[in-house]
Amino acid sequence: MALRYSNIKVYRPESLEEALTILSTRKEKVRIVAGSTDVTVMMRSGTIEEELLDLSGLRRSLAYIGASGDGVEIGALATYMMLLSNVLVHERVPLLAEAMRTIGSPQIRNMGTLVGNVANASPAGDTIPPLYVLGADIVLEGISGTRNISVDEFFLGVGKTVRRPDELITRIIVGGQPPGSRGFFEKLGLRRAMAISVVSVAGLISLDHGVVADARIALGAVAPTVIRAPGAEGRLKGEELTDDVMWDAAEAAARDAKPVTDVRGTAGYRRMVVASLVYRGLSRVAYELEVAGID
Amino acid sequence: MNWRWPESTSLEEVLKVHWIGASIPRLDGWPKVRGEARYPTDLVLEEMLHAKTVRSPHPHAKILSVDTSEADGMPGVAAVLTASDIPGQNRYGALVQDAPVLAEDVVRYIGEPVALVAAVCEEAAVEAAEAVNVEYQPLRPVTSIEEALSPGAPRLHSTGNVARHTVISRGSPHSAIETSDVVVETMYRTQSQKHMFLEPEGGVAWIDEDGTINVVAGGQNPYRDKLQISRVLGLPMEKIRVVSYPAGGAFGGKDDITVQIHLALLAWKTGKPVRLVWSREESGVVGYHRHPYRMEMKTGATRDGRLTANLAKIYSDTGAYQSFGPAILDVSIEMINGPYRIPNYEIDAYLVYTDNGVASAFRGFGAPQANFAIESQLNMIAEKLGMDKLEIRAMNVLGPREPGSFGVAVETEPSIQRILERARGRLSRVGTPSRGWSRRGIGVALAMKGVGFGAIPDYPAAAIEIDPDRERVVAYFTNPDYGQGVITSCAQIVAEALQLHVDKVEVVNADTALSPDTGSSSASKSTYAAGNALLLAARNAVRRLALEAARILGVPASEVGYDAGFFSAPGSRGRVSIFDAAAEMASRGSRPRFEAAFEIPRRPEPVEGTLEVPHLVFSHALAIAEVDVDLLLAKAEAKDVHLIADVGRLINPVGARAQMEGGAIQGVGYALMEEQAYSDARTENINFTTYIVPTIADVPDVSVEFVEGEEKTGPYGAKGAGEVPFVPIAAAVADAIADATGVRPTELPMNGERLSRLLASAGLLPKRLSRLLEGA
Structure with a gap:
């Protein structure tokens, strides 16, 4: 059955708590949307749920990049372009920056997010190999708690991860490149x-x-x-x-x-x-x- | 009349005037770059229905039944049409009407239309299309040229799987090959290429108060589309209007029918406005593509480099129906000997049916495939003999007015010789030298492309109206401007002919209700055809309006001259503007509108066994390509392409240059990355993610120089620029790869997958990589 665009229900939470509440009730029925560069493609090919959870209302809290130990912490809504213009990223994880420069086009890098690339779990996702070698923790938040999963335990298959349907990846903590x-x-x-x-x-x-x-x-x-x-x-x-x-x-x-x-x-x-x-x-x-x- | 007409205008005089050779901006440029232009697929009409096509999921199957009852009863559905709803002939096709408008008993490719649905919204149409229940009995598909020709293959048409077979020979080719000092024998394969225009096939249709069906859709020949609609609907031609402007790209892929007949049928049956637009993926599966070829070549030469004989077996995969296949095969036949003096040849050419979609026209129209083969052959002969690659061409190229392979000359003035002269000394690398794993190579190929339909009759007609109220000249012609710039070049020609500022000229393009039939935008001929017709119409306008001016001036018409927009006569005071003369004519109830038709020069009879061989007018281009081959990644990247071209006199040099650059870039895509791959008659390369066209990051430096010949039969000396830059690119890129590595690609595209195997087979890939590639 074809997807009727007019039937798509879009949730646009204004707070993380609200987002997690929606996820806790809608679970796998809802598709999480950050930069929408993958979701748009899925909508065209008709392989998508009829409910979307649009995170754009959470930019204030999730579109950030910060230091964490000797590495960096990347919020769920940090776009590639934000990351590529961030000095911490270039200093601490230049390998990740190198990979992100090869992704898509300027338009895609303006919209797409690193966390989205991870969540989409494509084996061809270009940010993922750098995360494997740098070491990274994926932070999953749900209404009942938060857990950190190491990147090498996160992926199960093409498009499949250990994320539970009521969880949101709120950030990823990436290890810095060791000196030398x-x-x-x-x-x-x-x-x-x-x-x-x-x-x-x-x-x-x-x-x-x-x-x-x-x-x-x-x-x-x-x-x-x-x-x-x-x-x-x-x-x-x-x-x-x-x-x-x-x-x-x-x-x-x-x-x-x-x-x-x-x-x-x-x-x-x-x-x-x-x-x-x-x-x-x-x-x-x-x-x-x-x-x-x-x- | 003391004003001389263009054909008697000398070169020096042409150079003195304003609008020929002026790089004015495109007349339709601003609205397009601002996003204001409304393309056919942008149009929204009141109470418009949305249509969807029910398509075959099988490459080859018998239709057992079509049940529309469920779809018919769905909410919002206005019509569900099948073959039995077609009032006239259920066949279409540009040359031969062999393709069903809606399949009756058999489907021959994936996506072949079986039914049409129109509903109040797109989603309802999609749902209704899915509810049409078609029962198929799948048949074994024919998936390749080889399979089509093998004994026991399923027969796709009652006549078998060979749509056409033509043998043309001269001299004693086989014995000449045997006695040649060098012989190069090679098999070439070229791929299916998609047009990938930004606007997919689509448009709208509606019915007027007076019962006329209006169809607005991107197309390349509105009058032929109208004719095809009239046959299928069983309606007189005057009941149909087709508008094909503007189109968001075409490249040949909108030359034959796409949505036009379906749109007209739906509008006729429902009585309502209707919109039908193919999705990108639909366009990817069922839109036309370039014919894949297999060419077996055996070419001989003497020790000193003179060509002695050419044996060419050409196999073209036309897919399920003929479309332009036979004419495209003609062009390949005509090009397979190149512009060379070859005393003995045999061309054995087949057009073959398969279930691989439907192949049709695409920039170059059979020339690129043949050029890849013959130019590669020539480069290999030069290598074998240790000859300079320009020298071997100079030695073998036909002279001006010298009859070629098909009895006519490929040039009337020394055009190719000038091009080769300009190329001298350029076959040395200008870029960075080879280093690390990277090898830089430089390659060359020479191309020609016929302008127009050759021996097929073609009488483009156009009109000019002198509007006295607005003081504008309106040029009417129907070759659609789909981005190539024919509106602008024709406006310049009209301005030149009437000696007026180009701002005074307006163009009404590609509307069968308003303009006489100027024919197609194809075969590099839109400026040549429309320009010539408009020149004649301008001549008629001045001749006729001179009579009005004589009346106003009170002198005999024979004394009236025309200069820069004004009529005057010696000894008579005052002058009359062309607009005042037109007002005088209009005041007596005559419309100051002037039509004319131009006959494109041709041989009365085609070469036996062909439709359109020979052409009489050719554009020429030589390409020099520099390519980097990475021997570690088995990857080739075009770095620099230089084109030296004779496309006749340049009407708008910037526009001509843009055609050259676009052709070179599309040619690089054809050479290195573009491929619509069919496997079991199915293709997966159906959108911009999976069908790889060059991005701006993949584009080499492209430079262009023109050798401006003057074509005697062209408007102000123009020929055609649309196709010839594309034609030599693949052979030049292959030659550069051969120069860089010592091995020559003979299959397109030369992507990493193919190049890695080629390099491995020649021992040029690191041994460990070769082993991995072979799965060891």
């Missing part, structure tokens, strides 16, 4: 802008005298959720970033990936691209180290 670590975000889309990732890769490499002390690599668009690449991470730890090591890690990451064939690419091509992007990201780190004279 180097991050990278690499993405391949089918064009240079307005492109959904064929594959995306985020990496965070901590080095001690030229030796990899810690390596975290996350892969987007190659499994039902964003995944870490344990094989690649294991190959890097305790090693110097030689060409062989980087290629081994790239290949291991490709084997960690579980891509499917879809409208954007075949599984074999995607697996290759994982290795290309991991190698490229690691090469950038190695090159930066060389240029900076750090060993």
Whole structure:
């Protein structure tokens, strides 16, 4: 049955409490709307509930960015553009900023929110791999309480998360990039802008005298959720970033990936691209180290 | 009459005058950039019904029954129409009427219309459309050219799966190939491309007090649309009015019928205004697309680079119906030897039915596919012989007035030679050198595109009205302006012809009630066709109004001359403005409106086996592309495209440049990313998210230089600019990739998926990546 726009009921709460009350009664019947860049698409394709919970009345309390420990706290209504023009974001989580610059177009970045990108739970969501490697807590609030879920426990599958239908993600607390670590975000889309990732890769490499002390690599668009690449991470730890090591890690990451064939690419091509992007990201780190004279 | 007519005007005199070669802003530009222009899909009429099309979910199926009873009884539903409601002929098609307006017994592509619904609101129409119960018996679909031609394939039409087969040959091609010093043999494949105009197919229709059906929808040939509506509705032509202006883009995709017949049917049956607009996704599934091709080429040359023979097998996938398929195949046939002297050739061309939607006209009209093949062949021969790629072209290109493959010349003055001369020295990289994983390559291709319909008769007619009250000249013609700028170029031509300021000229575009039939906006001919017709109409206007002026001046008409808007005579005091002369005419009850028709020059008979070969007028363009290939990501990016073109005299240089730039950009999309992929006759690339067109971030630096020839048969020397810039881009980009990597792509688009496999097969991809790609 077609969706009748005139039948859509829109709630527009003026306070968080009101929002949570609506959620506690309407639960899965209602779709939460922040920047509306995904919801609009779902409405067109008719795959959406007939009730919307429009958060725009909560901008005053939820459109914020703040410091939290050595990281940043991002309110549910902080748009990409707000984040990209925030100095804390650039200082503490430059990797996240790098990823957000590749999202959509200026119009999308003006409207879309990072929390919305997380809540939508697409494996191709470009902010998610950086959150995996930086470490992040998703804060879920419901009428009966608040809980913090680590990002690597948050996603269950395509569009599926541990969020209960009566809960709202009110903020995300992202860990800062450790001093001395180097991050990278690499993405391949089918064009240079307005492109959904064929594959995306985020990496965070901590080095001690030229030796990899810690390596975290996350892969987007190659499994039902964003995944870490344990094989690649294991190959890097305790090693110097030689060409062989980087290629081994790239290949291991490709084997960690579980891509499917879809409208954007075949599984074999995607697996290759994982290795290309991991190698490229690691090469950038190695090159930066060389240029900076750090060993 | 001492004022000389344009065809006798010398080049020097043309350059002295005001409006030819003036880059005036588009006359319809301001309202469009301000968002004030009202496109057909923006129109809202009082008590308007909303329509929805019931479409086949199967690529090939027998219709067992259509039950509309549930939909009929739904609230708000005004009409549910099926094939049995069609009063006239239930077939349409630009060349051959082979496509059902509403399917009767068989459906041949996903989305083929089976029924129409009109209701008081869009949602009610959607719900009623879903309630139409169609019982299908699915049949095995034909999903590719190869399958269509294989024995035992389902037959899509009673005549089989070959819509047309044409063989044309000259000399002894097979023995000439055998004795050639070098032979290049290659198979090429090109993809289906979507037009992706911003305004999807759609419009409104209503019935006048006098019973005329008005249809306003984006289109490219309002008179042909009117004819097709009249056949289906069984109504006389004068009962139908079609308006096709403005259209939010077309590129060929609105040349054949889209919504026009359905709109007219619904308005006729309900007696009410009705709106029918395809959603983006509907447009994606059922809108037209460019024909995918398979081309098997064998081209020979002597040791010193002279072409000896060309063997070309061309297979074109027209989808379920012919639309423009046969004419498009003609253009491919005409282009497959390029503008070259090839003494021996054999062209074996097939137009094949499949269940892959319906292919139709698209910028280039069969030329881009053929160009990709022949220009790649030429570049490979040059490589084999170690020859300069411009040199091999200069050596083989036909001279001015030299009869080519089809007995006519591809140029009347040394146009291609001038282009090649300008290109000299440009085939060296201007951008950043290769570094890291990135390899920079530079490539070249030369293209031509016929202007007009070749041997098919075409008599564009137009009118000019001199309005004495408002002191304006109104130009009437029907080639729609869908963004290419024909309104502005024609206003300039009229201003020039009447020696008036262009501000005095107004245009009424693409309205069958107001204007004679000027034909289509297609085949790079709208300015050429309408411009010529308007020039003749202007001549008639001045001739006729000179009689009125003579009467006012009291002199014999033979003594009256015309200059810059005024008639005068030697020895007679005073002068008469063209508007006063028109007022004089109007005062006696005659309307100062002047029509004329132009005959586009053609050969009386087409080359045997074709409809429109040969053309007599061609535009030419050479493209030089610089491309970066990333060997780690297997990705190609066009960085720079330079076009050198002869499109005749430029009426509006900025407009002509915009056509060149747009063509280059759309060509880069065709070369590198755009593809409507069909799998089992289904496509998923149906909107701007999944069908990838270049964004501004993907656009290379595009530069354009014109070699301004003067086309003797063109209005003030103009030819056509719409298509030729698109044609050479894919071959030039492929050549740049070959230059960068040493391997040559032969399939379009050259996206990462294809390029990675090509590079892997040549051992150019890192070994570990190749293994992953192969699934090892």
